[in-house]
Amino acid sequence: MLRLPDEFRDLFKRPFGILFATIDEVIPHLSGRTVCTVGDVVTDSLLSRGIYPDIAIIDGYTMRSPFLKTPLYAGARTINVANPAGMITDELISGLQDAVSDTPALVFVDGEEDLAVIPLVLAASDGTVILYGQPNEGVVMRVVDEEARMEARKLLTFFVEVNATFK
Secondary structure: OEEOOHHHHHHHHOOOOEEEOOHHHHHHHOOOOOEEEEOHHHHHHHHOOOOOOOEEEEOOEEOOEEOOOOOOOOOOEEEEEEEOOOEEOHHHHHHHHHHHHOOOEEEEEEEOOHHHHHHHHHHOOOOOEEEEEEOOOEEEEEEOOHHHHHHHHHHHOOOEEOOOOOO
16 A cells, blocks of 8 residues: 655646646547546536546545535446545555456545546556546546656655555
8 A cells, every 4th residue: 555645745736637627628639538537526527418438436525525426327337445545555556457457437436536547547558538637727638658657657656655454
């Protein structure tokens, strides 16, 4: 299990991709691609427009407040994982790998899904589009390629390994 020390949290507030002001600006970039969403609002924003991501990762919260809309994601299997805030658990990584190998999938995180973008970039195939919300700014789009994987590996160097069990 990996934990992000408090002193590095500000590094993760910068967009890890291209920032768009609205989801509608992103939609033209999705055609013909595998699409993954991280976060309840981004997932709901696509679903409400009739766009079903191949993988949706949610935790039932937005900006630490309950997100009262549970996505109706017919046909997607649900993968439940535990992942506390500020962490990347082995369970999250395994769940993302499982989702990538058999889509469509809804990954429901007991805890927090914010850092799931990093292992998702490492698990997804080239050309996959990952979308996540940038609080009070818009939507970030990251296309998976070798550069994205190199940046994800670099971000992982700021984490420390901890030996703990979260159930």
